[in-house]
Amino acid sequence: MREGSLDAPVRHPLNWNDPDFYDWDKIHEEMERVFDICHGCRRCFNLCDSFPRLFDLIDEAPSMELDTVDKADYKHVVDACTLCDMCFMVSCPYVPPHEFDVDFPHLMLRYRAAEIYHGKKEGLAGELSKTDRNGKLGTAIPGLANWASDTKNSLTRPVMESLAGIDRNAALPKYASKTFEAKARDEAPAINPEAPAHGRKAVLYATCFANYNATSIGMSAHRVLAHNGVATEVVYPQCCGMPQMEQGEIGKVAEGAKAIAAELLPWVDEGNDVIALTPSCALMMKFEWPLILPDDENIARLARATYDITEYVVDIAGKEGLAEGLGPLDGNVALHIACHARAQNMGNKAREMLKLVPEAEIKQLPRCSGHGGSWGVKKGNFETALKVGKPVARDVYKNAPTYVASECPLAGMHILQGMERIDAQTSEDERKPVPDIFYHPIELFAQAYGLKPQSA
Incomplete structure (x- = not known):
């Protein structure tokens, strides 16, 4: 209350x-x-x-x-x-x-x-918000891009810090060698006709992160939905605009929202649901766009048709029931609750979804990771971001889970960095293992089905 x-x-x-x-x-x-x-x-x-x-x-x-x-x-x-x-x-x-x-x-x-x-110049740090341009370049030359962005690269990271204001110690997303859109075309999973939810149709809005960086998130969602009888198409007109929103570029967000709605609504008219793969994008489409364009009925229609991926799986489970085949994971999960998932006011759908996995052991982490999108990688902010996220990182480190999961990929990366800091300050006899990677909950769900892609 x-x-x-x-x-x-x-x-x-x-x-x-x-x-x-x-x-x-x-x-x-x-x-x-x-x-x-x-x-x-x-x-x-x-x-x-x-x-x-x-x-x-x-x-x-x-x-x-x-x-x-x-x-x-x-x-x-x-x-x-x-x-x-x-x-x-x-x-x-x-x-x-x-x-x-x-x-x-x-x-x-x-x-x-x-x-x-009033005329404030964007500055080079604003280049971070151009996710589509950066993603297209990064996936075209992933080896070079990932080499240059590695925190261990003492040649390039100081230059990036000086020119773009990106803290040299902040981990940056790696680029995939093939976009999720391309992988989905080449590796389209077969639809399970025996699944209770057979007959549902959905569009996977790829999101810039799943399209250019963590393609395993998209492919895991694609396979889980196909196994549950849902026919899906992958569509990615452009970024949802959250990075521009962070900068205050509301006009650019509005333009992008209209363009995305124009491409997705014909799919909605054909009976498709729209599924966003990361919570920030779902928040934009369901809540922020309608507040920016309150008189645009196309935006309102799209908002009503949009789901977060974990929300959608839970919806299937509650209405038609899930397809058979879920098995237990080989360990416990520390689940961070992403801020933009909580802001959707839909309940803790990631936890609800993972609780559907047999024998699931889940440690819930309700505090903010501290990352805050592009804010947390900037020089002057990164150390503060680690400080804000330290309670979460400390809690995960103490429990030493098999899997660290978050619906927000940037939060997941940031938590792992916080754990590495804690580990470095821990005496040798009290140190605990720090996982090399984090997982989106849908990746763990796909793994429980035996459907997880081999690589990102």
Whole structure:
């Protein structure tokens, strides 16, 4: 039960086409109002670095109140926000429909959008958000790209840090030699006609990460659904826009949303569901796009047809029932609950799905990994990101699971890096094994079916 409101949280559409949305005086006025509420509550002090920065600014101000904090310093608070939505969805008792009407993440987004509106230059660090361009280049020359991005590469990583602001110690996703789209064409699994869910049709929205990086996520989903009788097509028009959203480029997100909807809706009209393979993309399609384009019926229709992959498997299990063949995993699972999965307000579908595996042993990890998308790899943020995610990494390390899993691939990578840091600081006689790889839950589900692809 929420302290401030007994009603479910709701979000207002983003009024980004109104010039007042970018008015600095109005933005600062709203920030002062919200920050003063946060100062009086402080419930979110340990969620991310935004709130400690805000509270330090106030505590160190001459009056120890917000009225003597320099408004120019508000930017330090904004820059630490990862748009994880955990303050809105989990912690804040004052979100709408409460009369205080606090939406901290969208206020931070508004500030970033205003920076762009008023002529802030993108800078080389913004190149990280161009995932489709980077993905096409990376999959064309994966050997060179992966060599250059390796944290052990003392030649290239300092250059990347200097030019692009990417911390030299931050692990970056590896590129596949073949995209998920291409693999799905070449390795299309046979549809199981005996499965209870036979007759369902779905489009797998590949997402940039599954398409260019962890193709095993896509192929695992493809095989699990085929085994359960679901006829699937892999479609990938372009990135969902979450990386641009992080930067405040709302206009670019809107353009992309319209383009993707135009390509996916004909599939919906033919009776297909739409399945996103990573929670950030599902969150964008189901919730953020409709708030950016509230009057666009195409966006609303697509949102209603979209599922997260774990949500979809659980839906099959609850309605038609799963196909036979699930066997136990050869070990226990530490399951991190991705922030953008929780923000979809659908329940813990990854855990529900893995609980369908016989004899499943699951340790749930509800805290944030600290990564925050492109935020966590930037110089100046990476060490803070490890600090925020240390409770999760410490918990996993202590339990020494067979598998480390997260629906968010970036979170999974980050947790492993945190575990490596802890391991390096642990005495030899108390050290525990640190896994080399993490898993998306759908990969473990495919493994339980004996369907997991051999490689990414």
